[in-house]
Amino acid sequence: MEILSHLAMGFSVALSFENLLYCVFGVIVGTAIGVLPGLGPLATIAMLLPLTYTLEPTSALIMLSGIYYGAQYGGSTTAILVNLPGESASVVTCLDGHKMAQKGRAGAALAIAALGSFFAGTVGTALIAGFAPVLATFAFNFGPAEYFALMVLGLVAAVTLAHGSLLKALAMVVFGLVLGCIGIDVNSGVARLDFGFLELAEGIEFVAIAMGVFAFTDIIVNWRKKQTEPVLAAKVTSLMPTKQEFKESWPAAIRGTALGCVLGLLPGGGATLSSFASYTIEKRIARNPEKFGHGAPAGVAGPESANNAGSQSSFIPMLTLGIPSNGVMALMIGAMMIHDIVPGPQIMTENAPMFWGLVVSMWLGNLMLLVLNLPMVGLWVKLLRVKYDVLAPLILIFCLIGLYSIHNQSFEIYLAAIFAVVGYLFKRMHCEPAPLLLGFILGPMMEENLRRALLLSRGDALTFLERPISAGLLVVAAAILAVVLLPALRRKREEVFAEEEA
Template sequence: MAALSAYNLLYCFVGVLIGTLIGVLPGLGPTATLAILLPITYQLQADAALIMLAGIYYGAQYGGSTTSILINLPGEASSVVTALDGHKMARQGRAGTALAISAIGSFFAGTIATVFIALLSPPLAALAQKFGAPEYFALMVLGLVAAVVLANGSILKSIAVIFLGLFLGLVGTDVSSDAQRFTFGYLQLADGIDFTIIAMGVFGISEVILALEKPEVRSLVTANLNRILPSRDDLRESWPAMLRGTGIGSILGILPGGGAILASFASYAIEKRVAKDPGKFGHGAIAGVAGPESANNAGAQMSFIPLLTLGIPANSVMALMLGLMTVKGIVPGPKVIEEQSLLFWTIVASMWIGNLMLLVINLPLVGLWARLVLVPYRRLFPAILLVCCVGVFSVNLQTFDVLLMAGFALVGYTLRKLDCEPAPLLLGFILAPLLEENLRRSLLLSGGDPAILIHSKISIALFAATMMLVFSLMLPTLRAKREAAFAE
């Protein structure tokens, strides 16, 4: 089995180890880390590269709980809820138990979610033979609209960011006319903007600069870290929360946007509602750790389903992985399972292997992670900046690329300051060439008749889903206007 080859096992281990480290170090996050490490993956085989990046993503979910519990500072947004009861448990001398329950719940959820991915993906792959250029165009339109859901805040800002991404994706030489578009006379842009430059600038350097603006106040709790294994009573109280959290994460993780984040909050709310004594929550309830940690890990794993089966990323990390797939020559969409079946099942199998590695890594090395959480972030910045510059320069051996990355770092920083989520920009950039190509193919097949775009039932269904999504996005605005009108 390809997933058990020494080559893939090595990069799976490297991925989960880096992911745990990133989760433990607050401020960096998996998105920035994946963006920074993209140049390294160019030298790897496609399966090893995707396995390593996937390991970084769900590994960060594990690591984020460590800082939440030990220093009350979530390393990941999805671990915010864990801090409510996890840190209280640590202050009560139960830090080891909290960390163990977090790791066990995450492993259980990751295992179940991997099974769901294996069961749900083949039926979706059956649609692959029915997809032509019009269907792919409709699917990508749905993906662009779904990108609005990826973003927080104003819908208009999200749309503007998507159009910026589409514009950047069209930079370069037109395949049909051989004319240069939007290059402004720079020959370095004739082949388009490299995906790595945008990813490392917008997500890597800009995120680091933003993290440096925040003050670092850390108080480490290390009491009873030697007592790791939970008691029978702890497990008896935790397993129902793990089951519910896994179910919630498996459902919400498929949705675009912060599925893992939403899942952890929803799990905490449900655990508090079904608890015999809700007053324990916020004061060291073990179910308040087991449920959300299971939910966020299941949500993180399930976000791979729309990416691997439909080519639609559920979050910014999946958008980066989508970009890597295109760089490796893998056309995202339903045909991935049909045409790259070995790659698909290798990735799915590696998810369970990676979760097992994380369980082994996290429990014995709790003391090491505890010491790492106190590393000042300002000391990491020079190394990260150096890696970004060397990585971008190594792609084309051009200083122009490094300067361009600096420009995109400024763009990413500005977007954040304007409360604009940058993830839709990356998705628009990736989908722009594919959108244009499939639109041209469709019109060539029909002799210029746009009716071909709604000729099949699949296209109609996808456009209908797009309209429903647009309506759901507009509904809160319409409701607010209606209430304002009645108030007057």
């Protein structure tokens, strides 16, 4: 009965006019950036972070969350209609979704994707409501040693699940950890790595890194991708799937939802990994695997359900443990820190209205997406006709205004420009920048918990192995690292990510 009272509190918060407005704004913006290739939730949330300074914390998180799961919906629309995935998680939807559209079943493919995503979003939201309080209660048993071990596990998993070379992913994490050390040490008062800049005394501004590495870098990379040919979208007629299409879709949607909910919990997991894993499973267990790639409804329902479930369940470790499972969740933690809110198990007691309001808003946002997206298909296709030459300067101006407004000085703009160059070099070297962001967020927290644990144990490092939970987490981290370094598994991992990038 306690959860019913919590949900009632959540509905009272989420249904307020202001929060409802920001939820609508978030899901519409999310759908739009999911539709537009070259943009994504990471870059967009990075751009909008300065806006959250002026918002209530609950409204800010509701808006940013709507952008994240709204992007999963938008990416599927253009993947089906024009064979152009706006979001990386929608790449596999092109394989069968667009084939269905070419056969005159575009409406059915869109309906299957929308219904599967709504089902997955509903299950994901229910999982957060039911599972997060249990995990938070368990997390109250965590001390500094356990939190340090948990963060080590998170960074190891982020390295192993990152795209491309393990060595490059590890370098990104280490670089992020170093960036997190910049500024005055709170214990000794010694300035570290500030190179004499007083502006760096309190550390690098999180928004400057996020905006430089993601938003500015995306502008640089995509500037040359000019749209010279008109978009030819498949015609949408009936939105009603046939009985056979529905029969093939619903088991795949259930399996994709279950898989996405699990993978979303893993550091480095989330929407993209879930969608690719779901497609692989559906193709392997299908009675007629030869249909995949030629318009199989299960090839649309499974990945679309998985990517939405993955995006929803990734909120659980972020909210309850303060551990971001992907780059977007790292940005969400940054948004919470802007408002002096520390994510972790105490969030449900100290900020209960915000937590439950956010949970309920996720279900409302998924319902809005289901109601709004299908009638607005024509508008989203027209949005693809906007040339990047027009879009990029508008994005750039918005970013510069946001950066300047942080402290009303231009230092953050210069800092973001430096990280834009760094981010572009990462792109050229095929280094995924998301682990850098995870390292930057987790680095200071790791250092703080490491120091606390050693202080409590009088400098005895064996405390991490003597405490059962921390020892177990460190053993799991070591096992993951050892297993992924096996030659056969390493080759298989490289093949999977090569297929994703293709």
